[in-house]
Structures are given as C-alpha cells and as structure tokens.
Amino acid sequence: MNASTYLAYDYPLLGAFWTILFITLATMWFILLFRVVADIFRDHTTGGPEKTLWLLCVLCLPFFGVFVYVLARGGAMGEREARRNAALHRAAAASAAHEGGPATSGDLDELARLADLKAHGDISEAEYAHAKEKILH
Incomplete structure (x- = not known):
C-alpha cells in the first residue's frame, strides 16, 4: 500500500459517536x-440582591454556579414550574370562559348529564335546548 491510499478511515465510527455525544x-x-x-428571574421568593448573586455566580462560573444552584434550589424548581x-x-381557562371560548370540563360534564x-x-x-344554551353562553 502506498501513502496516498485511503481505506475510508478518515473519520472513524467512534469519532462520529463522540461528536454526537458531545453535541x-x-x-x-x-x-x-x-x-x-429563567428560574432565578421567575422566583418571587427571593429578593433582588440574592437574585443578583445567583446570576453572577451562574454567569461568571457557569458549571460551578449551575451545579450549586441545582443542589441548593433544584428541588423547588419543579414546584415553581408546576405552579406557574x-x-x-x-x-387561559378563565379567559376562554370570559370570551365565550371552548367549554371547560365542568361544562362538558354538565352537558353530558343533560344529554x-x-x-x-x-x-x-x-x-x-334552554339548559344547553344557558351552559354554553
């Protein structure tokens, strides 16, 4: 074999695997x-100075800051997201009901009972027909 012969080994399969894993x-x-x-900004239980310190920690030392934040306040992140x-x-349900939008689940239950x-x-x-009209409007 001479030096100019390639055996389709310029980018091995393991190299592709590591690239995909890294991405x-x-x-x-x-x-x-x-x-x-986003959680730092959305959290209403912390004040401005605490938010500033967390944000500086996360932005200046990203890996360390994020890991410390997740360890210290990570459990409540899911609860805050669920409440939000x-x-x-x-x-959205109140807006739809106010604007005469789609019926809510309570309205659907009432319509099923009437049917x-x-x-x-x-x-x-x-x-x-009268009861249905009253529920839908």
Whole structure:
C-alpha cells in the first residue's frame, strides 16, 4: 500500500459517536443553563440582591454556579414550574370562559348529564335546548 491510499478511515465510527455525544451533552447543558437563569428571574421568593448573586455566580462560573444552584434550589424548581403552569392554565381557562371560548370540563360534564336526562325522557327537547344554551353562553 502506498501513502496516498485511503481505506475510508478518515473519520472513524467512534469519532462520529463522540461528536454526537458531545453535541447532545452541550445542548443539554445550554438547556439547563437557560432554565436556571429563567428560574432565578421567575422566583418571587427571593429578593433582588440574592437574585443578583445567583446570576453572577451562574454567569461568571457557569458549571460551578449551575451545579450549586441545582443542589441548593433544584428541588423547588419543579414546584415553581408546576405552579406557574397551573396559573397559566387557570388564566387561559378563565379567559376562554370570559370570551365565550371552548367549554371547560365542568361544562362538558354538565352537558353530558343533560344529554342523559334527555335520553331517559326526564326533560323535554325544549328544556334541554334552554339548559344547553344557558351552559354554553
């Protein structure tokens, strides 16, 4: 074999594996970094000076700062995110109900109960239509 012959070994399979692993871990790292920074700003239980110190720690010493933040306050990050999502869900449901948007689950349950009453003959078609109109508007 001479020096100019290549055996398709310029970029080995293990090299591709390490590259994909590095890109995946770097992506996960940036996601974690952005979530920590967002959590610092969204946390209403901490004051300005504490937020400033956490932010400086996270931005100046990223690996150390993020790991310390996750160890110190990571357990409450999920709880704060769940409370925030629940508040957004409640606000969206209230907005939809206020604007006459899609029916809520309580409205759907009430409509199902009315349909059962009508199917059993307990209420007339006119009573059903009136009750349905009252629920939907």
